[in-house]
Amino acid sequence: MSTLTTSTTGSTAPTPDAGPSRENATRNAWLIVMNREIVVRALNKTFLVGLLVSIVLIAALAGFFAWQDSRTESFDVAVPAGDTTAAAAVGSAVAVAEEQDAGVRIGTVEVADDDAARAALADGDADAWLHEGDDGWVLAARGEPDGALTQLLAAGVEKEVLERNAAAAGTSVTELSAGSGLTTERLDGSAIDSGTLFFASFALALLFFLGAIGSGQMIAGSVVEEKQSRLVEIMATAVPLRHLLVGKILGSSVIALGQNVIFAGVGLVALSFTPMAGMLPALSTSLVWFVLFFAVGFLGLAALFAVSGALASRTEDLQHTTTPMMMAVMGTYFLTFSASGTFETVLSYVPITNVVSMPVRVLSGEAVWWEPLVSLLVLAAFTWVALLVCERAYRGALMQTGGRLSWRQALRAEA
Amino acid sequence: MTTSTHGADLDVRDLTRVFGDHRAVDGVTFTAPSGLLTGFVGGNGAGKTTTMRMIMGVLAITGGEVRFGGDPVTALDRRSFGYMPEERGLYPKQPVLDQLVYLARLRGIPQRAARTEVLGHLERLGLADRSKDHVEKLSLGNQQRVQIIAALMGSPRALILDEPFSGLDPAAVDGMVDLLREHTARGVPVLFSSHQLDLVERLCERLVILKAGRVVAAGEPARLQETGRVRHRLVVSRDAGWVRGVPGVHAVDVDGPVALVELADAASGQRLLAAAVERDVVHEFTPLRPTLAEIYREVTA
Numbered sequence: 125m126s127t128l129t130t131s132t133t134g135s136t137a138p139t140p141d142a143g144p145s146r147e148n149a150t151r152n153a154w155l156i157v158m159n160r161e162i163v164v165r166a167l168n169k170t171f172l173v174g175l176l177v178s179i180v181l182i183a184a185l186a187g188f189f190a191w192q193d194s195r196t197e198s199f200d201v202a203v204p205a206g207d208t209t210a211a212a213a214v215g216s217a218v219a220v221a222e223e224q225d226a227g228v229r230i231g232t233v234e235v236a237d238d239d240a241a242r243a244a245l246a247d248g249d250a251d252a253w254l255h256e257g258d259d260g261w262v263l264a265a266r267g268e269p270d271g272a273l274t275q276l277l278a279a280g281v282e283k284e285v286l287e288r289n290a291a292a293a294g295t296s297v298t299e300l301s302a303g304s305g306l307t308t309e310r311l312d313g314s315a316i317d318s319g320t321l322f323f324a325s326f327a328l329a330l331l332f333f334l335g336a337i338g339s340g341q342m343i344a345g346s347v348v349e350e351k352q353s354r355l356v357e358i359m360a361t362a363v364p365l366r367h368l369l370v371g372k373i374l375g376s377s378v379i380a381l382g383q384n385v386i387f388a389g390v391g392l393v394a395l396s397f398t399p400m401a402g403m404l405p406a407l408s409t410s411l412v413w414f415v416l417f418f419a420v421g422f423l424g425l426a427a428l429f430a431v432s433g434a435l436a437s438r439t440e441d442l443q444h445t446t447t448p449m450m451m452a453v454m455g456t457y458f459l460t461f462s463a464s465g466t467f468e469t470v471l472s473y474v475p476i477t478n479v480v481s482m483p484v485r486v487l488s489g490e491a492v493w494w495e496p497l498v499s500l501l502v503l504a505a506f507t508w509v510a511l512l513v514c515e516r517a518y519r520g521a522l523m524q525t526g527g528r529l530s531w532r533q534a535l536r537a538e539a
Numbered sequence: 540m541t542t543s544t545h546g547a548d549l550d551v552r553d554l555t556r557v558f559g560d561h562r563a564v565d566g567v568t569f570t571a572p573s574g575l576l577t578g579f580v581g582g583n584g585a586g587k588t589t590t591m592r593m594i595m596g597v598l599a600i601t602g603g604e605v606r607f608g609g610d611p612v613t614a615l616d617r618r619s620f621g622y623m624p625e626e627r628g629l630y631p632k633q634p635v636l637d638q639l640v641y642l643a644r645l646r647g648i649p650q651r652a653a654r655t656e657v658l659g660h661l662e663r664l665g666l667a668d669r670s671k672d673h674v675e676k677l678s679l680g681n682q683q684r685v686q687i688i689a690a691l692m693g694s695p696r697a698l699i700l701d702e703p704f705s706g707l708d709p710a711a712v713d714g715m716v717d718l719l720r721e722h723t724a725r726g727v728p729v730l731f732s733s734h735q736l737d738l739v740e741r742l743c744e745r746l747v748i749l750k751a752g753r754v755v756a757a758g759e760p761a762r763l764q765e766t767g768r769v770r771h772r773l774v775v776s777r778d779a780g781w782v783r784g785v786p787g788v789h790a791v792d793v794d795g796p797v798a799l800v801e802l803a804d805a806a807s808g809q810r811l812l813a814a815a816v817e818r819d820v821v822h823e824f825t826p827l828r829p830t831l832a833e834i835y836r837e838v839t840a
Contacts, residue, residue: 156644164633208555253705353628357597358689362646363616 140445153363157371165379179390188395199273202241202250205234210254211286211300217280220432228272258482320403323482328414329461331384332480336453339380340429343372356522365519375424380422410487413496417479424507427514437530473499475506546573547608549697553714556589563589563753566568571728577737579732581749588625591699595622621695625702627686631675632758635685643692653815660688679706687715700731709830716742742833747837755838764828773798775815785811
């Protein structure tokens with residue numbers, strides 16, 4: 125079927141002599157199609173269950189972070205009786221732990237000698253044993269000493285030993301370290317640290333992934349359902365196919381966007397219960413950009429998914445025809461949440477990956493005010509071209525009944 | 540919307556469709572007259588479905604044209620046609636009523652009117668209590684009824700039905716035919732394809748037989764039967780082998796006292812009968828009109 129040259133009349137606009145009622149119906153056809161797509165999807169049990177499970181997962185994840193953060197660990201450290209340096213080191217570690225609100229509580233257990241210390245460790249009376257060895261200080265435990273404890277005690281020991289040595293040299297630590305302090309300062313005034321940034325880019329990439337895959341497969345499935353059942357032939361005689369495509373794209377976009385707004389809302393509310401609550405204003409701005417980018421970008425993706433559906437001739441073909449789209453969406457997901465530096469800057473302008481990367485750069489404070497606007501224009505241009513090309517491929521592929529098609533066949537065939 | 544009582548003929552003129560280097564439909568010409576049932580028969584791959592898809596505009600026409608009411612058919616005309624594609628289906632997971640109303644609204648019927656009309660049709664076809672069921676829960680026959688409703692909604696001005704009776708039991712066929720007759724009574728041309736020749740013979744006022752993309756016979760079934768080769772049956776009391784020697788008579792089959800013959804002309808018949816009366820006792824001498832199935836076999840052979 126490679127030499128088709130004439131065009132289908134079923135997809136052309138009605139002639140000017142159309143009666144008023146039928147003509148109006150044609151103009152509103154996309155609205156009728158969109159309504160059906162939304163209602164059918166919103167009432168679909170599988171979709172609703174998936175939505176519910178995702179919401180529960182997001183809430184549970186946020187809850188886990190909050191719990192992890194509020195958890196307090198307590199340790200008892202054995203120190204040799206009479207060892208003032210060791211006792212002071214533990215004392216300074218306790219002070220640092222309190223100051224950092226690190227969730228670590230440290231107690232002291234005095235032990236008479238090494239054997240008593242080993243016994244205390246063995247009995248579980250002490251979690252670690254701090255003492256001076258032949259070549260510096262030793263923190264012993266039954267297994268590997270806890271990381272957070274080790275870090276705190278290392279700092280404590282260093283401080284005490286420095287002070288002892290300084291005193292022996294006839295000076296003091298304060299004198300020695302005068303003017304050596306280094307503080308960090310962000311000129312952009314953003315309060316976002318790299319951990320939060322990573323978390324946010326991961327969350328946005330996941331939101332994009334869930335929305336694009338879920339709604340993309342929905343539109344592909346609904347297109348092939350109509351093609352396979354020949355319902356599309358009945359509809360093509362009633363309304364221009366363009367209306368059918370537009371209605372489907374808008375319908376699934378509304379669903380995808382609504383789903384993302386729900387997820388983001390649940391995520392933000394959940395975050396407000398965690399120590400990251402301070403990041404909420406910055407995160408919200410970034411999320412608004414994300415929703416805007418997603419809304420524009422998904423229109424193009426939905427059109428591409430619709431053609432993937434039209435290329436199939438039966439539901440079984442979908443897996444094959446949607447593969448390139450799935451790869452693109454998954455690639456976007458992996459690239460965007462792991463990208464950084466110049467690569468991320470590039471991604472923040474490339475259509476589809478910019479849906480995630482630009483809001484992340486807005487969050488990090490790296491993007492200048494006009495950058496998201498330019499990137500959004502690039503995305504809009506991409507979507508526009510995708511819509512034009514897909515409209516043609518969709519019309520070309522829908523009426524072909526002889527098995528699976530390629531993009532090239534769909535674009536060349538006109539009916 | 541007004542229901543027109545005068546109908547328009549559907550004319551297919553020299554319609555051609557080429558797939559690659561295969562001419563699936565090759566210069567097909569026929570008329571489905573207003574107010575009549577036209578049966579469209581032919582073997583698998585004869586081009587029936589391709590022709591119907593071109594009439595409906597879902598397949599591009601390579602050559603020729605479709606005229607409706609004397610003028611080239613427009614997209615707007617086609618919007619008012621009822622169409623039942625082959626290998627059809629519906630949305631399996633949507634309730635019957637909802638999707639019929641949806642299809643009706645796409646054809647420009649307002650929501651309320653669409654609902655009333657769909658419910659009326661469901662009532663007529665005994666599906667009123669199934670209106671809220673998902674289509675996938677209906678039997679195949681009931682799904683077929685729902686599909687015919689989809690084609691009949693909104694007072695269509697022409698009906699193009701691809702295999703509308705396949706899979707229906709005789710009572711269901713009769714019910715559907717009654718429904719179609721109501722539309723022909725409004726002056727609507729109805730073109731339907733079928734493999735069931737006996738059904739076509741019984742129902743149709745017009746017949747179009749397609750073979751390898753070409754029309755091999757078209758017209759009223761009775762006229763076709765007259766123009767078909769008429770045979771005669773002669774029954775005598777003894778062996779009838781002698782008929783082979785009568786000039787102008789071609790013996791198709793002789794089985795003892797029964798002979799099946801084809802006559803070159805009326806005079807040959809008189810000669811045969813005279814010879815028979817002379818030799819033997821004549822029990823029977825009857826012309827045999829060919830059945831549609833025989834005509835079909837003959838023209839598509």
